[in-house]
Amino acid sequence: MKFKNKAVFFAALFTCTISIAQTHKSLEDFKPSSVNQPGKAFPQVNSEGRVRASILATDAKKVQLDIGGVKYDMVKDDKGVWTGESAPQDEGFHYYQLNIDGASVPDPGTKYFYGAGRWGSGIEIPAVDQDFYALKDVPHGLVSENIYFSKITNSFRRCFVYTPAGYEKDAKTRYPVLYLQHGSFEDETGWPTQGNANLILDNLIAAQKAVPMIIVMDNGYAYKPQTGESAGRPVSVFEEVMIQEIIPMIDAKFRTIADREHRAIAGLSMGANQTMRIIMNNLDKFASYGGFSGTSNYPSSMEIDPTTFLDGKFNDGAAFNKQIKVFWLGLGTKEPNPFPGSVGAFRKMLEKQGIKYTYYESPGTAHEWLTWRRSLNQYAQLLFK
Amino acid sequence: MKFKNKAVFFAALFTCTISIAQTHKSLEDFKPSSVNQPGKAFPQVNSEGRVRASILATDAKKVQLDIGGVKYDMVKDDKGVWTGESAPQDEGFHYYQLNIDGASVPDPGTKYFYGAGRWGSGIEIPAVDQDFYALKDVPHGLVSENIYFSKITNSFRRCFVYTPAGYEKDAKTRYPVLYLQHGSFEDETGWPTQGNANLILDNLIAAQKAVPMIIVMDNGYAYKPQTGESAGRPVSVFEEVMIQEIIPMIDAKFRTIADREHRAIAGLSMGANQTMRIIMNNLDKFASYGGFSGTSNYPSSMEIDPTTFLDGKFNDGAAFNKQIKVFWLGLGTKEPNPFPGSVGAFRKMLEKQGIKYTYYESPGTAHEWLTWRRSLNQYAQLLFK
Numbered sequence: 001m002k003f004k005n006k007a008v009f010f011a012a013l014f015t016c017t018i019s020i021a022q023t024h025k026s027l028e029d030f031k032p033s034s035v036n037q038p039g040k041a042f043p044q045v046n047s048e049g050r051v052r053a054s055i056l057a058t059d060a061k062k063v064q065l066d067i068g069g070v071k072y073d074m075v076k077d078d079k080g081v082w083t084g085e086s087a088p089q090d091e092g093f094h095y096y097q098l099n100i101d102g103a104s105v106p107d108p109g110t111k112y113f114y115g116a117g118r119w120g121s122g123i124e125i126p127a128v129d130q131d132f133y134a135l136k137d138v139p140h141g142l143v144s145e146n147i148y149f150s151k152i153t154n155s156f157r158r159c160f161v162y163t164p165a166g167y168e169k170d171a172k173t174r175y176p177v178l179y180l181q182h183g184s185f186e187d188e189t190g191w192p193t194q195g196n197a198n199l200i201l202d203n204l205i206a207a208q209k210a211v212p213m214i215i216v217m218d219n220g221y222a223y224k225p226q227t228g229e230s231a232g233r234p235v236s237v238f239e240e241v242m243i244q245e246i247i248p249m250i251d252a253k254f255r256t257i258a259d260r261e262h263r264a265i266a267g268l269s270m271g272a273n274q275t276m277r278i279i280m281n282n283l284d285k286f287a288s289y290g291g292f293s294g295t296s297n298y299p300s301s302m303e304i305d306p307t308t309f310l311d312g313k314f315n316d317g318a319a320f321n322k323q324i325k326v327f328w329l330g331l332g333t334k335e336p337n338p339f340p341g342s343v344g345a346f347r348k349m350l351e352k353q354g355i356k357y358t359y360y361e362s363p364g365t366a367h368e369w370l371t372w373r374r375s376l377n378q379y380a381q382l383l384f385k
Numbered sequence: 386m387k388f389k390n391k392a393v394f395f396a397a398l399f400t401c402t403i404s405i406a407q408t409h410k411s412l413e414d415f416k417p418s419s420v421n422q423p424g425k426a427f428p429q430v431n432s433e434g435r436v437r438a439s440i441l442a443t444d445a446k447k448v449q450l451d452i453g454g455v456k457y458d459m460v461k462d463d464k465g466v467w468t469g470e471s472a473p474q475d476e477g478f479h480y481y482q483l484n485i486d487g488a489s490v491p492d493p494g495t496k497y498f499y500g501a502g503r504w505g506s507g508i509e510i511p512a513v514d515q516d517f518y519a520l521k522d523v524p525h526g527l528v529s530e531n532i533y534f535s536k537i538t539n540s541f542r543r544c545f546v547y548t549p550a551g552y553e554k555d556a557k558t559r560y561p562v563l564y565l566q567h568g569s570f571e572d573e574t575g576w577p578t579q580g581n582a583n584l585i586l587d588n589l590i591a592a593q594k595a596v597p598m599i600i601v602m603d604n605g606y607a608y609k610p611q612t613g614e615s616a617g618r619p620v621s622v623f624e625e626v627m628i629q630e631i632i633p634m635i636d637a638k639f640r641t642i643a644d645r646e647h648r649a650i651a652g653l654s655m656g657a658n659q660t661m662r663i664i665m666n667n668l669d670k671f672a673s674y675g676g677f678s679g680t681s682n683y684p685s686s687m688e689i690d691p692t693t694f695l696d697g698k699f700n701d702g703a704a705f706n707k708q709i710k711v712f713w714l715g716l717g718t719k720e721p722n723p724f725p726g727s728v729g730a731f732r733k734m735l736e737k738q739g740i741k742y743t744y745y746e747s748p749g750t751a752h753e754w755l756t757w758r759r760s761l762n763q764y765a766q767l768l769f770k
Contacts, residue, residue, distance in 0.1 A: 037503060037504055038572075039502075055488055056488060057486055057487050057488035059446055059486040059487040060445075060486035060488060061486070080487060100442070100445070100490070101442055101443070101446070101485060101486050102443030102445060102465060103440055103443075103445060104493065105440075105483075105485070105490040105491065105493055106490065106491050106493065111504060112504055117424075118422060119422055119496060119497055120493075135532065135541055140533065142531055143530040144527040144529040144530075145527065145528040145529075145583075146525075146527055147525045156520055168638050169637075187423075192530075198530075254553060
């Protein structure tokens with residue numbers, strides 16, 4: 001993880017301060033977003049994917065809708081209600097905020113989601129394929145909050161565990177496990193909330209497109225406790241926590257099939273990078289990998305030397321193909337730099353090494369949750385078969 | 386439920402617009418609140434229970450901290466950061482908001498909680514007895530999100546289910562169940578989030594003060610689907626959903642002891658009112674009741690006529706005492722009207738009827754979550770013994 005680069009990347013992504021006045025004529029088919037708070041009429045979304053926000057701020061001088069890296073000026077009516085619209089947004093889920101006289105705050109109309117390093121507002125632009133992650137009348141698995149104390153980090157941690165429908169019923173059936181990680185500036189709530197991981201699997205399993213599986217969603221931020229005044233940059237110990245604490249806990253607490261063939265790992269962005277390192281360092285633990293919008297050569301687009309990259313773990317393509325059941329990469333067609341370049345360089349290396357893998361492109365999506373929902377939907381269908 | 390009265394009550398509670406300038410001298414031992422977002426320094430709380438909030442709002446004219454029904458003016462520094470303090474607050478958890486130039490918004494420093502009919506900010510004032518609801522290194526149960534489709538309401542609903550530590554381990558042990566309800570303008574997230582129900586039970590069970598039990602936390606708002614243009618006021622069907630859908634689902638999905646002796650019900654405020662009606666109408670289903678800051682004669686303080694109240698269900702005290710294992714009432718010493726009056730009138734009726742019950746007073750707390758955490762802590766120790 002290159003924190004410095006990440007910080008620059010996110011600064012670029014989130015603090016663009018262009019103000020755009022409302023000059024377009026929007027289609028008047030706005031409907032409340034599906035992730036609004038109960039009973040809240042705003043924000044709304046129209047069929048063009050424009051977001052219309054509205055807030056009472058009687059005495060404000062300037063109110064803006066801050067979405068997709070752009071701040072859109074809102075307009076006040078005679079009752080003090082400010083309303084404004086964004087340009088059309090990509091299909092899927094987006095984080096956003098309101099800006100009231102210089103204060104960046106969540107929109108009181110939406111539910112809140114952890115992303116971009118904060119709990120903030122979210123909006124759902126209906127997608128052409130939204131059925132695969134919709135809440136439907138199929139058997140539903142449970143999502144359990146599991147709190148544990150980590151000796152390695154000397155702190156309480158938490159993971160969410162999806163158990164498929166029927167898990168409680170038959171106390172003898174054992175299940176394979178997918179370890180599924182969020183991206184940078186996100187946490188363990190990402191996949192079971194805006195990721196809809198549980199609904200995606202409920203739907204796949206009901207349609208018999210995926211094998212019933214357990215999914216473990218933990219927090220990718222884990223640091224060695226710092227002691228003394230000479231403490232330097234925090235040292236990530238997520239791999240140690242995963243291997244020494246999370247997996248043994250899950251295998252003890254849930255009815256898992258506790259071998260490498262029945263254990264997969266995947267992650268998005270930073271999580272793709274982390275989990276690739278974890279599987280390649282622990283091939284006795286996992287047999288399948290999914291990298292959603294990320295690879296471990298991030299952020300470089302340079303040609304990869306397989307003799308040195310990740311200690312030569314990709315150097316013997318034939319051995320790799322024997323050991324790995326599913327090696328899967330996904331990317332949105334609208335992802336910003338450096339993702340197309342770094343994932344592209346990684347794929348070139350795989351091909352040069354004769355390594356078998358599946359590649360998926362999510363049409364019309366960027367470095368956002370619809371890319372990752374679709375990636376999970378594709379990837380999960382290949383696992384444990 | 387008297388919605389009209391509730392609305393008036395909440396309006397009084399939440400929209401008081403007194404502005405209080407900062408004239409006191411606070412103790413300078415402020416610390417970040419325990420329910421802040423990760424890494425957020427504000428809001429803070431000092432040993433007097435004062436809340437200090439802070440937000441960047443460069444161009445704002447007026448920013449206020451809105452807590453406990455009072456709006457406190459905040460003061461701007463030369464960098465555009467507004468800071469302000471409240472008067473000392475009661476121990477425990479409180480909902481609050483910021484007001485920026487007339488816009489009521491959540492404080493971007495805190496995690497968010499559903500209460501007062503919205504997702505908004507919360508703050509934790511350390512309590513003298515906070516140990517009983519603290520996250521400690523004891524075995525932790527799981528809190529599971531359970532989604533289901535209700536035919537009665539024709540909608541998806543959700544409950545959270547606490548299963549005690551060890552539930553997964555021994556697939557043969559069966560457990561008693563407590564059905565635990567939130568108050569008005571709250572939802573099923575209240576008890577497992579700001580209620581700390583899981584931590585309270587984790588601690589009680591670890592100390593062998595409570596029997597390991599399952600807790601089901603559902604949403605008390607459930608209405609008959611409205612059809613046609615003549616649809617009138619929505620009709621609550623929560624009792625039907627509880628009896629016909631929730632209990633059968635829980636008994637089928639979890640390892641419960643499915644008889645009345647091993648089923649208890651409790652609720653806070655509106656939930657106390659609802660659950661009292663449910664147990665008295667369904668004595669074949671439940672044997673124990675807990676009413677936290679509420680009774681079914683709410684909001685009346687008039688003398689209760691047991692021959693007519695709830696269809697005479699309290700009329701035969703001797704029969705009542707034979708059927709009910711635990712009948713429990715709790716109230717904070719600082720609760721506002723009408724709670725002391727209505728709970729008082731209810732207790733008088735119980736005493737007149739010779740009905741055995743336990744009464745608990747939470748010292749120094751009002752109609753808020755510390756009263757209810759303490760109530761659960763007391764009540765749970767008496768159950769299923």
